[in-house]
Amino acid sequence: MVKVGKKGAIYIPKRIMKKLGIKEGDKALLKIRKNRIILEFIPDPFSLALKMRKWAKTTVEEFEYESESDQAKIYEI
Template identity: 35%
Template sequence: MERIIRIGKRNAIYIPKEIADSLNLKEGDRLVLVVKDDKIELIPVRKPSKYWAEISPDEVEEVGEEINKSLGVNS
């Protein structure tokens, strides 16, 4: 999808509504701006929908104690 847009006051770039809607962009979302050669690329920063793993604080402490023990460190 291509559109010609204009740079506004204070160098603001406005993303057309249909493009923002198609990418599910909302006010306050963050974009990475990449400049390469004579091109500008905008890439949405997405929050992960799922984390790789979930662990409890007790599990973190247990692993920390195991590491300290294997290194001979007194906790």
């Protein structure tokens, strides 16, 4: 059971947050279905990207070379 606080704030118990991997600052969609409130947490895109299978490989040196080449074209160096 949770209580509704000031300005309608609802605090999720720590044990539930831990079990679901929710942390302060995470974003969620709030939906209403009939007489129920549904929270759907949105994964952080950076964390999600780190967990996904990598499809491209590049080294820091390759990235630097491309960056410098692009800058040279833009600024006509």
